[in-house]
Amino acid sequence: MNTETTPAPDFGLSLDQCWVLLDTEVVGRIALIIDGHPEIFPVNFVLDRRSIVFRTAGGSKLWAAMTAKPVAFEIDGYDSHEQAAWSVVARGEVQLIESQEEKEAVDARLLEPWQPGDKDFYVRLAPKALTGRRFKVIKPDLWSTRLADPRRASFE
Template sequence: MNSHTDPIIKLTFDECWELLADEIVGRLALVVDAHPEIFPINYILQRRSIAFRTAGGTKLWSAASERPAALEIDGYDPGTEQAWSVVVRGDTELIEDQAERDAVDALHLEPWQPGDKNFYIRLTPRALTGRRFRVNKPDVWNTRATDRRRASFE
């Protein structure tokens, strides 16, 4: 079957959640000063929500005041030659309860970026969607050497 006729497969809630659990980095989309901004974050899953830490600043202010947010992760599996993406849409809130912070820390949420990340944020999903699709085979002569699809064919 060629890639033009391969369907886009909608992922189930459980498949989306498993992919979220397998990843540790995503892109958080927030509204900042009436326009969208995207921030890379490392996260953990806790109680069917996404938790991350941040310093004071734009991300914190937006997560605390502009409540709607989205998180996106994606990937490629050379073994199956399929790409996938998962999008979480929901609301953010500051985690202020110390017991809740301790529960997040117990799951080894460790910020990647240096500096104090003393604020804990939770993204509670209202919608969780994902899809998987077979990618086009790379053109061996024209596709960049760094394109992940090449690993499937070399």
């Protein structure tokens, strides 16, 4: 059997594994429906009490928090040592954090905006669904794989 063309096994991640991976990252993408269209925004975030928290200015992300529309949040990565890719997706509704005590607790986790400007609104996503997967990647064809492909470092 030719292992180069056989699909790599896909391993579902447990809830705990998903939370561990979320805790290793600082930037994710939040997906919102705005005016009937999907929009995706990068956000830096922290975990607080089994929820994902980010800060924002007024605008689309804040609007989503105030209208209680469903959102998705995603992170992914590649482990060159294990030659495996992974992805974690959280789904649910976001809410505005209004309590100063909760804001201070999040600030203590070092949630500092990356983009300049006022990011005075704190938004919390307490996932109703949290899923993840990990899979081995196939060996790249070094002649036709882009130089920026992180798999190249594993096999060169």
